[in-house]
Amino acid sequence: MEIFKNIAEEVEKGHSDSVENLIEKALAQEISAEEILYQGLVGGMNIISEKFKNNECFIPEVLVAAKAMNAGLAILNPFLAEAKVRSEGRVVIGTVKGDLHDIGKNIVAMMLQGAGFEVIDLGADVPKEKFLESVKNKQADVVGMSALITTTMSYMKEVIEALKKEGLRDTVKVIIGGAPVNQSYADTIEADGYAPDAASAADMTKGLLK
Amino acid sequence: MKSGNIPVLSVNEDTIPRAYEKAIKEVWEKGASIRTEYDRPEDPPSRDATVIITVRKPFGQPRFHRSFADGLGGLADYVMEVIHGAHDYWVKPLEEILKGIESKDTRWTYTYHGRLFEYRIEDKVIDQIGLMIDKLSKTGYTRRAQAITWNPKLDPPTEDPPCLQRVWGRLCDDGKGGYIFNLNTHWRSRDLFKAWFENVIALTTLMRKIAEMISEKTKKQVQLGRYVDISDSLHIYGSYFREIKGDPEKGIKSFFEKLESRSFEERTWNSDFVKPYFINDGVGKGLKPMLEREKEMPGEIRKAIEKELSMMEEDDYIV
Numbered sequence: 001m002e003i004f005k006n007i008a009e010e011v012e013k014g015h016s017d018s019v020e021n022l023i024e025k026a027l028a029q030e031i032s033a034e035e036i037l038y039q040g041l042v043g044g045m046n047i048i049s050e051k052f053k054n055n056e057c058f059i060p061e062v063l064v065a066a067k068a069m070n071a072g073l074a075i076l077n078p079f080l081a082e083a084k085v086r087s088e089g090r091v092v093i094g095t096v097k098g099d100l101h102d103i104g105k106n107i108v109a110m111m112l113q114g115a116g117f118e119v120i121d122l123g124a125d126v127p128k129e130k131f132l133e134s135v136k137n138k139q140a141d142v143v144g145m146s147a148l149i150t151t152t153m154s155y156m157k158e159v160i161e162a163l164k165k166e167g168l169r170d171t172v173k174v175i176i177g178g179a180p181v182n183q184s185y186a187d188t189i190e191a192d193g194y195a196p197d198a199a200s201a202a203d204m205t206k207g208l209l210k
Numbered sequence: 211m212k213s214g215n216i217p218v219l220s221v222n223e224d225t226i227p228r229a230y231e232k233a234i235k236e237v238w239e240k241g242a243s244i245r246t247e248y249d250r251p252e253d254p255p256s257r258d259a260t261v262i263i264t265v266r267k268p269f270g271q272p273r274f275h276r277s278f279a280d281g282l283g284g285l286a287d288y289v290m291e292v293i294h295g296a297h298d299y300w301v302k303p304l305e306e307i308l309k310g311i312e313s314k315d316t317r318w319t320y321t322y323h324g325r326l327f328e329y330r331i332e333d334k335v336i337d338q339i340g341l342m343i344d345k346l347s348k349t350g351y352t353r354r355a356q357a358i359t360w361n362p363k364l365d366p367p368t369e370d371p372p373c374l375q376r377v378w379g380r381l382c383d384d385g386k387g388g389y390i391f392n393l394n395t396h397w398r399s400r401d402l403f404k405a406w407f408e409n410v411i412a413l414t415t416l417m418r419k420i421a422e423m424i425s426e427k428t429k430k431q432v433q434l435g436r437y438v439d440i441s442d443s444l445h446i447y448g449s450y451f452r453e454i455k456g457d458p459e460k461g462i463k464s465f466f467e468k469l470e471s472r473s474f475e476e477r478t479w480n481s482d483f484v485k486p487y488f489i490n491d492g493v494g495k496g497l498k499p500m501l502e503r504e505k506e507m508p509g510e511i512r513k514a515i516e517k518e519l520s521m522m523e524e525d526d527y528i529v
Contacts, residue, residue: 016492053462054461054462054463055453055456055462055463055464055465055468056463056468056471058276058277058278058468058477059277059278059279059280059281060276060278060280060281060282060285061276062281063281063282063283063284063491063493064281064282064487064491066492066493067487067491067492067493068492070492070493071492098316098317099316100300100317100318103279103280103281103284106281106284106493106494106495110493121494123494123503149316151314151316152316
């Protein structure tokens with residue numbers, strides 16, 4: 001459908017106003033919110049994610065596209081809730097306590113959202129209590145943790161231990177990322193997944209929930 | 211670098227994005243291969259040179275390159291950090307800073323704003339930018355208007371000492387009764403690929419602030435002159451080489467192919483496009499979300515950012 005293609009293109013370009021107008025138009029044509037979401041908005045984010053993977057676009061362009069997607073989502077959300085449309089999964093994500101770096105985490109959050117996940121972003125400097133509370137209250141499927149400095153990466157293990165202690169570890173998949181961590185560290189702390197870059201994080205997460 | 215001499219390179223361009231692209235090309239092609247403290251054992255040595263970069267029109271358009279490691283809202287947050295001290299409250303206490311790498315406190319050891327506007331020496335706190343403004347307002351041609359960041363007691367033992375070392379400014383007559391403000395910034399070390407551009411957006415915004423304050427004090431028009439940026443070590447880290455070189459087998463483009471595949475307009479943004487994202491980028495960053503999110507920010511700094519926000523919402527304000 002031409003309108004999905006147009007929405008996707010405008011998301012990719014980061015044109016929030018055009019995305020909003022096109023979505024209103026699509027809803028007026030009685031196209032379902034689910035179709036608009038997956039074929040229009042997610043379609044646009046898929047284009048930019050693919051370009052990002054292939055080093056064909058710049059980081060700020062991903063975030064500009066994400067703003068346009070969020071603008072569209074704000075219109076669609078009530079319709080999606082009414083139709084009880086399920087996302088790919090619910091991800092609680094944050095940079096761990098003591099670490100104020102959030103750029104990588106933000107890009108991963110955008111990539112996950114673009115891949116159809118519902119993302120609850122807890123921000124930076126997140127204590128384990130906040131991760132636990134969100135996993136419980138939001139019934140998350142995935143916990144994503146990021147750290148940029150070697151002195152804070154060990155906190156990821158503390159969060160995993162806290163999840164075990166609360167009996168929540170088996171209810172969620174834990175994914176980690178950030179400059180100082182690697183697959184070997186993920187194995188050591190018993191995380192379920194590690195992605196070396198934001199571009200591969202969404203595919204890895206989808207794989208874990210299959 | 212067979213001679214053992216670090217190359218000395220020079221870049222002269224009208225705008226910030228043009229200077230950024232040219233500097234990357236120059237350092238990549240002519241820089242020396244040297245290791246840095248941040249290279250991991252598996253990384254190739256970084257590409258490095260001493261570089262002097264002149265931007266003739268610091269607010270010339272397009273002012274924003276699209277290649278940097280953050281979003282536009284995050285860039286706005288960083289500008290507020292440098293010019294208004296938005297994150298001065300993230301700096302750890304002195305006793306923790308003095309522990310050097312033994313400190314378990316992961317908060318910061320400095321901010322540029324803290325060092326430039328509130329430099330601590332003995333029991334005094336010195337507003338060096340305020341002194342620069344006073345000195346230049348009194349004697350425009352003075353060669354003594356400068357602000358330093360380095361603290362020889364606090365910085366050598368830490369893991370991440372300041373990269374910016376000094377800012378130096380001087381006024382020249384514009385021939386029409388006003389002034390032209392020139393600014394030089396001096397950097398010990400600099401991540402060209404992922405930090406230079408954001409640094410320069412913040413420092414040129416500071417340049418404009420200083421010019422405005424001098425204009426207010428002298429009641430004369432103060433225009434912005436050239437911005438000069440001098441780095442002892444301007445480098446492209448070895449860990450970025452994959453991104454710079456690309457990977458043809460996996461269909462990953464090189465950085466230079468990415469540049470060539472688009473027109474200059476398609477790899478930059480002008481200030482009009484960027485301004486709404488500086489106010490609120492829609493994904494949690496920018497001045498409005500920052501004021502909502504950072505409840506611990508001291509009141510005086512909050513007020514300065516609120517004022518900046520209201521100016522930004524005016525039509526003629528250029529980010």
